[in-house]
Amino acid sequence: MNAAPDLRRELGDWRLWAVRATVMLLAAAAGLTVVWFSWLADQAYERFLALRALAWWSPLVWTPTCTALVVWCTRRWFPGAAGSGIPQVMATLDTKVGDGERGLFVSLRLTIAKIVLTAGGLLGGLSLGREGPSVQIAAGVMLQARRMIPAGSAVGIHGLLVAGGAAGIAAAFNTPLGGVMFAIEELARAPEQRSSGLIIAGIVLAGLVGVSAHGDGAYFGVIHAPAVGLWLLLPGLFVAILSGLAGGLFSRLMIASLSGSGRDVASRLRARRPVLFAAVCGLAVAIVGLATDGAAFGSGYASTRHMVEGTAAMPFAYAPFKFLATWLTTWAGVPAGIFAPSLAIGAAFGNDVALLLYHVQVPALIALGMVGFLAAATQAPLTAFIIVMEMVDGHAMVLSLMACALVAFAVARLISRPLYPTLANLQLARIPTPAVAPEQRAAAD
Structure with missing residues (x-):
C-alpha cells in the first residue's frame, strides 16, 4: 500500500x-x-x-x-x-x-x-x-x-x-x-x-x-517506602477500609449538603440566608483551625508534605478535624476543591494507623491512606492511584496502591453515590426551563 x-x-x-x-x-x-x-x-x-x-x-x-x-x-x-x-x-x-x-x-x-x-x-x-x-x-x-x-x-x-x-x-x-x-x-x-x-x-x-x-518533583513531596511484604497486608487492608468508610461518608455529606434537600435548621438557614450561613461556617472553620494550632487551615499541602517526608507528626485528631473543616468550607458555598484536603486527610488516617502500630511502616501506610481516601471521596480510583504513585520513590508499592484504591472505592460505593456525576446533575438543574405558552399548557392538560 x-x-x-x-x-x-x-x-x-x-x-x-x-x-x-x-x-x-x-x-x-x-x-x-x-x-x-x-x-x-x-x-x-x-x-x-x-x-x-x-x-x-x-x-x-x-x-x-x-x-x-x-x-x-x-x-x-x-x-x-x-x-x-x-x-x-x-x-x-x-x-x-x-x-x-x-x-x-x-x-x-x-x-x-x-x-x-x-x-x-x-x-x-x-x-x-x-x-x-x-x-x-x-x-x-x-x-x-x-x-x-x-x-x-x-x-x-x-x-x-x-x-x-x-x-x-x-x-x-x-x-x-x-x-x-x-x-x-x-x-x-x-x-x-x-x-x-x-x-x-x-x-x-x-x-x-x-x-x-x-520543577520536576512531586508536589506533596516524595514517599520513601520500604520494600512491600506480607507484613503490610493486615495494616494496609485496615487503612483501605477505614479510608473507604471515611471517604464514602465525606462524599455522602457533600451530596446531602450541596443538594439543599435537608430539613434541618442548618439547611433551612443556608437556603434562606446563605451569606449568614457562610459566615457561621467560616467561624466554625476558624475555631477548628485554632483548635489544631493552625493545621486545619488552608489546603493541607504543608501538613501532607510534613507527614510524607517525616519532618513533623500531626496530632492524632488531625484527620477528623481536617475532615470537618473541609466539609464546612464546601457547605458554605465558596469556590473550593477537595483534592488536596482529601490527600491530607488520607495521609493523616495512614499516619494514625501507624501510630497505633507503634510507628511501624509509617511511609507505606501514609501512601495507602492518601490513595484510599482520595479514591473513596472522588470515586476516581485510577486517577487517585496515578497521582499518589508519582509521589512514591520506586515501584515497590504500585500494586499495593492500586489494590488500596480499588478496595476503598468499593467500600465508598456502598455508602454514597458517585460525587462528581451527582453534583453535575445538580448543575444541570440550573439550566432555565423554557416558558410554556398558555395554549400549549391547555393542550397538555
Whole structure:
C-alpha cells in the first residue's frame, strides 16, 4: 500500500496544522493560567498566615468575614463558579447543554471569577484545594479555541473541554500522566476518536508547563517506602477500609449538603440566608483551625508534605478535624476543591494507623491512606492511584496502591453515590426551563 498520497495530504493541509497549532497554543495558555493561579493562591494563604501571626484570634473575625464576602460575590455575580469546578465541566459535556447554556458552567468570565474567589477563600484560611477549580479554569481558557477553529474540524467542543479540564489537573498536580488518566476516567464519557492524540498532547503540554514552573518533583513531596511484604497486608487492608468508610461518608455529606434537600435548621438557614450561613461556617472553620494550632487551615499541602517526608507528626485528631473543616468550607458555598484536603486527610488516617502500630511502616501506610481516601471521596480510583504513585520513590508499592484504591472505592460505593456525576446533575438543574405558552399548557392538560 502506497502511503505517499496520505502523507502529502497530511503535510500539505495547512488548515489541519492551524487547528493543531491553535489547540497546543491554548493548552500552553491553560497551563500557564493554572500556574499563575497556583502562585496567587499561595500568596493569598501566606497573607492569612501573616495576619494570624500578628494576632492569634484574628481568624475568628477575618475567616467568617472573608467567607461571607466570597459567597456573597459568588451568588450575586458568578453562581457558576461555586463549588469544585469539576461538576461544572462534566455538566457542560452533557448532550442537553447547547451553545446558549454552556456559559452557565464554563467561560472565560467564570475562569477569572474562579481564580479570584478561590484565592479569596485561601485568604480567609478556609480548608480548600485548588485542583478542582483548576479544572474549570483551564477548561474556560481552552474553550476559547472554538472561536479560532473552523466548523467541521476534527476537534469539537467536547474535545476542547476534556483537554482543558484534564490540563488543569496536570498543571495543578505537576503530573501530566494524572491529567491524562483524569480525562479518561472522569471526563471523556464519549471521547472523540479522531482527535484523541491531539487532546492527549495538549494535556501533556499543559502538564509540562506546570513542571517547568514548579520543577520536576512531586508536589506533596516524595514517599520513601520500604520494600512491600506480607507484613503490610493486615495494616494496609485496615487503612483501605477505614479510608473507604471515611471517604464514602465525606462524599455522602457533600451530596446531602450541596443538594439543599435537608430539613434541618442548618439547611433551612443556608437556603434562606446563605451569606449568614457562610459566615457561621467560616467561624466554625476558624475555631477548628485554632483548635489544631493552625493545621486545619488552608489546603493541607504543608501538613501532607510534613507527614510524607517525616519532618513533623500531626496530632492524632488531625484527620477528623481536617475532615470537618473541609466539609464546612464546601457547605458554605465558596469556590473550593477537595483534592488536596482529601490527600491530607488520607495521609493523616495512614499516619494514625501507624501510630497505633507503634510507628511501624509509617511511609507505606501514609501512601495507602492518601490513595484510599482520595479514591473513596472522588470515586476516581485510577486517577487517585496515578497521582499518589508519582509521589512514591520506586515501584515497590504500585500494586499495593492500586489494590488500596480499588478496595476503598468499593467500600465508598456502598455508602454514597458517585460525587462528581451527582453534583453535575445538580448543575444541570440550573439550566432555565423554557416558558410554556398558555395554549400549549391547555393542550397538555
